[in-house]
Amino acid sequence: MIMKFFRRGQRDEKLEQSLQKTRRGVFKQVIELFQRSEIDDDFFDDLEALLIGADIGADTTDQLIDELRAKIRERGLHQPAEAQEILRADMISLLKKAVRYRRVKILQRGVPYVILVVGVNGVGKTTTIAKLARYHQQQFNRQVIVAAGDTFRAAAIDQLQLWGERINVPVIAHQPGSDPGAVAFDAMQAAHKRAADVLIIDTAGRLHTKDNLMQELGKIRRVVQKTVPDAPQEVLLVIDANTGQNGLAQAAAFAKMVEISDVALTKLDGTSKGGIAFSIVKALGVPISYIGTGEKMDDLTPFSEESFVDGLFFEKHEGEIPV
Amino acid sequence: MFESLSDRLQGVFQRIGNRGRLTEKDIDEAMREVRRALIEADVNLGVVKEFIGAVKERSLGAEVLKSLTPGQQVIKIVNEELVTLLGSEQVPLVHANQAPTIIMLVGLQGAGKTTHAAKLAVHLRKGGQTPLLIAADIYRPAAINQLQALGKQINLPVYDEGVGETPPKIVERGVRVARDKGNGTVIIDTAGRLQINEELMQELVDIKALVKPHEILLVADAMTGQEAVNVAREFNEQVGLTGVIMTKMDGDARGGAALSIRRVTGVPIKFLGTGEKIDALEAYYPDRLASRILGMGDVLSLIEKAQSQFDENDAKALEKKVLSGKFDLEDFLSQLQQVKQMGPINQLLEMIPGLGAAARKQDVQVNDDDLKQIEAIIRSMTTEERRNPQLIKGGRRKRIAKGSGRQIHEINELLTQFKQMQKMMSAFGKGGFPGMGGGGGGRGRFPGLPF
Known part of the structure; x- marks a missing residue:
C-alpha cells in the first residue's frame, strides 16, 4: 500500500509556509530569531534551519550549534541577542582558522x-x-x-x-x-x-x-x-x-x-x-x-x-x- | 565523502537488534539518518521535513515483511516515497501540431544552457528532426561564438544576429526563419x-509572449545547494516552466536539488546531462535518481549498462567456462574490453552500492590506465600463452615485458593475480558470475545491497 502523501492539503500548506520563509529572505528571519525573548528548543531548531539553508552543511551546523549550546550553558545566558554575538564570533573564527595557511604573496x-x-x-x-x-x-x-x-x-x-x-x-x-x-x-x-x-x-x-x-x-x-x-x-x-x-x-x-x-x-x-x-x-x-x-x-x-x-x-x- | 544511507541504516538497526516490528523509537532513530542523508544530498530542508513526516507516518504501523530486516523495510519505504515524489513516470517533450516545436532553455549562469542546447538538438535529430538553434545570449562574451562553434561541430544551423539586437527580436525573427526553412524544432x-534580476526576467516573459514556446526548460546544475528551490520557483512563477534538465550528473553530486525543484514546481525532470560529450544526454528515471540521492548506488543503471554491453549468449558461454575452471587469459581480455565499453571504471564502481563509499574511504584509485596496461601485457602474449598461462616462463616473460613496455615483475604480478582469480572463480562457480548479464540471481549478487 503506497499512501500518496503529497496530495494537496494540510501538508502542502506547511511546506509553502516554510518556503515562504526562505523567500522573505534569511535576514529578516535572523532578526526575528535573535529578537525572541528566550533561548529554547525552537530557537535552536530555527537556527539550525537557517544554517542548513545557507548550505553550511549538517556537520558544520552541528558543530556550530553544539559550541553555541555549550557556551550558553557555561555563561548562563538567556537572551538570544547574546547568543547572536557568540555565534557570529564563532563563525568568523572558524573562517579565520584558514588564514594561518595563507601563503604570503x-x-x-x-x-x-x-x-x-x-x-x-x-x-x-x-x-x-x-x-x-x-x-x-x-x-x-x-x-x-x-x-x-x-x-x-x-x-x-x-x-x-x-x-x-x-x-x-x-x-x-x-x-x-x-x-x-x-x-x-x-x-x-x-x-x-x-x-x-x-x-x-x-x-x-x-x-x-x-x-x-x-x-x-x-x-x-x-x-x-x-x-x-x-x-x-x-x-x-x-x-x-x-x-x-x-x-x-x-x-x-x-x-x-x-x-x-x-x-x-x-x-x-x-x-x-x-x-x-x-x-x-x-x-x-x-x-x-x-x-x-x-x-x-x-x-x-x-x-x-x-x-x-x-x-x-x-x-x-x-x-x-x-x- | 559520504557514507551511504543503507550502510548507516544498517548500523542503526544492528544497534537496536532485529525485532519483527518497527517501534516508534527505531523509526525516529532511522529518520535522523534519513534526514541527514537528504541534507547532505542538498535536498531543501523544508522538503526534507515534509518527506520525513510522511515516511514516518507510513513506517509506524508497518509490519516488517518476512524477507526483509527492519532496516531494509525502512529503506524500501523511503525509496518508494522518494520515487513517488520524483515523479513516477517519464514525461516526453511536447511535439507541436504545427511545426516548429519551440523549446526555450532558461537558467542561472553556468548551468550549462548552451551545451545542452546543442545536446538537445542532437537528441532531437536522432528522432528525425532538423532543429534550428537560436543564439539569444547577447550578454556573455562569446556566448554566440560558442553556440556557432557547437552548431558547426554537430552540423546543425544556428541563427544569430550578433549582440546588437534585443533577444526578443532575435528570437522572433529566428522562429520565422525556422518556419520558412521547414525546421521541425527551434x-x-x-x-x-x-531569478532576482527583474529586467532580465522580463526579457524572458517578452520572448515567451512573442513566440509562445511549447517547452520552457529550466537548466539546473546538479550540484546546486539549498537555494535551488527559490531559483526554480521564481523561474516557474515568472516565466512558467514545462520541464527541467539536470546537468553535470556525471560528477559525484547527489543531486538532491532535483527533488527540491520537482517538489516546489511540480514540473517534471525531462533529461539528465551526463558529460561534456555532445551525446551525453540521458532520459530521466526517477527510481535511479532516488537511489543516487540516498547514496545507494545506481544499481539499475549498472545492470542495464551491463546488459546492453554483454551479449547474452557470450555471457552464458563464459559462465560455463568459469564453472568448469577453463577461464583463460583470452577470455579475460575479452571481458576487459567489454568492461571498457561500459564507461570509465571509476564511474562504474561508484554505481555499486557500498563499493563507492568503500573505495572513497580507502582512497582506492582504479584507473582506466591500469586496465590499459593489463591489456597491453595480455596482447603481447601469443594465443597459445593466453590459453595456457603456465607456459609463460623466464624467456617468454622477458619477451612479453619488452613487447608491452612493462617491467618483468609486473608480468609476474598479473600472472599471480590471474591464478588467484581462477581459484576464486571456481569457488564462485555455484553462485554465478558477478557483473554478468543474463545469468540468474539479479540484483542480489551485488554486495551490500539493501533489497
Missing part, C-alpha cells in the same frame, strides 16, 4: 607571479580571471598577461580574448583543441620576455571526478615550474556560491591534485549564501580569498571574514530583502 | 540570469 621583479585558475564547469572561471587581471592592474598597477588554457570548451578562447580587449590585457592563445600545457609554456615564455608581473592561466572546467582531466592540471603545473620553480605561486579554486555539499568534494579533489592555495567564491550577487565555504575552510584549511558579486569587470572583492559572516546573517537590513 | 539558448 610575494611578487619579485623579473619573476612572473603565476596564478593557475581551476574549478568545475560553469563556476565562472573565465569571468573571474578577467576581474582578477583587472584587480592586479588597477589596484597595484601590475602588468598582467592571461593564458587561454581552456582549449576544450567551444569559444572559451574567444570569451577570454573579448575580455582581454575590454580590460586591455594581452591573451596568449592557441587553436581550440590544442594542448593546454603548450599554451602554458608559451605564456611563460611571453611573461618572461615582456617582464610581466602577473600571469593568469585559465583552464577548462572539469568535474573533479574525471581522473584524466585532473591529471592534465598536474601537467600544466609542471610546465610552469620549468622556468619558475615555485610557480604557480597561487592556485585559485573557483567555487560557485550556489554549490551545495558537493563543493567540499570538489575542493578536496582539486587540493589533492594541484595544492590549491586560495578559493574564490563567485555569484554571491544571487540569493545563495555560499555557506559551503565554512566546510571547505574547516576540512582543508584553504582560505577564501576573493568573492565575485556580478558580471562586471570590477565585481571582485578581497574576502573579509567579518563582512562575509555579516552578509550571511547578521547585517542590519531595513525592510524587506528583495528575493 | 531551440532557443538564452543568457544565464539571476
